[in-house]
Amino acid sequence: MAVAARLRSAGARLVVGPAAMAVGRGGGEGRWMGTATAEAAGAAAGIARWEPMGAREYYDYRRAIYGDITHKAILVDAAGTLLAxxxxxxxxxxxxxxxxxxxYSEDEILMRYRRAYAQPWGRSRLRYVDDGRPFWQHIVSSSTGCSDLQYFEExxxxxxTAKAWRLCDPDAKYVFxxxxxxxxxTAVVSNFDTRLRPLLQALNCDHWFDAVxxxxxxxxxxxxxxxxxxxxEFLGVKPEEAVHIGDDRRNDLWGxxxxxxxxxxxxxxxxxxxENQAHIIKSGLQCRSQKGSELRCKESFVRWVT
Known part of the structure; x- marks a missing residue:
């Protein structure tokens, strides 16, 4: 307790339990969210190793409930996580x-795009209603200064089309x-318009998922x-039985x-x-790549060694 007090006084915050699983630099119980000053205080307090034992204990606890898996379902964001x-x-x-x-130059288009995308959209909080055309027409014309409907449709x-997108992880197929x-x-959870389903079909990955x-x-x-x-609900699991993976802290992590x-x-x-597979499936530490060679999935939780 004295060590914890000294760490807190140096600017560290200790986060305990599963709610801390994806925040900060370490993993799980006593996850490190400190400053360089606090790290120095930890070393001065005689801490030789700051290890994410709580993370492993948490996974072991979940496996004790669900068998050889930590979660019954995995939810995945589309753009920025599954696709790019x-x-x-x-x-x-x-x-x-x-x-x-x-x-306009590409830099100008990007600046105008970001500005338009960040603005509130009409009276509804939903940007993508059905096919999302009204929203995207606004974005395209605001970004480029061109309101030509033929340009927008192209x-x-x-x-x-599959030409416009790629998979972020080439081994995704084998993992899913x-x-x-x-x-x-498995399910995709995405802020997207109704083009998502045909897009997943075009990329030949729609059959990886039980729900969208x-x-x-x-x-x-x-x-x-x-x-x-x-x-x-679509998957028939409880929220606490699922884990979501996404690239946006606000939309994916907090949501x-x-x-x-x-x-x-x-x-x-x-x-x-x-890495997701390695965390979820006990035997998933050995994953097969596209060529069939076995690759060891490293743990994503960092250890701090003084």
């Missing part, structure tokens, strides 16, 4: 727009197949917990936790779907 554009948005807007008279249709084989249910909860269909957007609860799910931040807590 093959080319920068501003480049596509400019390249296609040149024949329609668009003369852009809109382009982003429905292994998860489903182990009995883990898209904001345009359930009429609610992340971080509203309702969309996560809907996904759990999922408000719904009662676990949550891991893509690009911070986990960097690949192999």
């Amino acid at each position: 554009p093959t080319e920068p948005m501003a480049q596509v807007y400019r390249t296609i727009g040149e024949k329609y008279g668009v003369n 852009l809109y249709q382009y982003y429905t 197949e292994a998860l489903r084989k182990a009995g883990v249910k 909860a898209v904001s345009a269909e359930v009429a609610v957007e992340k971080p509203n917990p309702t969309i996560f609860l809907k996904a759990c 999922a936790r408000d719904a009662g799910c676990d949550a891991w931040l893509w690009g911070s807590d986990v960097y690949s779907f192999k």
Whole structure:
């Protein structure tokens, strides 16, 4: 207790239990969220090792409940986690727009896009209603200064094709197949318009998932917990039995936790779907890559050694 007091006085905050699983630099019980000053205080207090034992204990606890898995379901964000554009948005807007008279630079388009996207959208909090055309027409014209409907339609249709998107993780197919084989249910949870389903089909990954909860269909957007609860309902699991992976701290991390799910931040807590598999399935520490060679999935929780 004296050590904890000294750490807190130096600016550290100790987060205990599963609610801390995806926050900060360490993992699980006593997760480290301190400063360099606090680290020095920890060393001065004689702490030789600051290990995420609580993380492992938490996973062991969940496996004691669910068997060899920590979660019965995995929920995945689409854009930025499962999928990414093959080319920068501003480049596509400019390249296609040149024949329609668009003369803004890519930097200008990006700046105007961000400004337009951040603005409140009408009276509704939903940006993507049905096919999302009114919202995207506003975004395209605001970003490029071009209101030509033919230009908009060409852009809109382009982003429905497999050419416009790629998988963030080339091993995703094998991981989701292994998860489903182990009995883990899978779903996509995304703020997207109704193009998402045909897009997943075009990328030949729609069959990886047992359900899709898209904001345009359930009429609610992340971080509203309702969309996560809907996904759990579609899968037939309780929120506490699911973990969500996404790249946005507000929409994905906070939203999922408000719904009662676990949550891991893509690009911070986990960097690949192999890591997700390793955490969820006990035997998942050995994952097979596309070439069939076995790769050991490293733990995503960092150890601090003084």
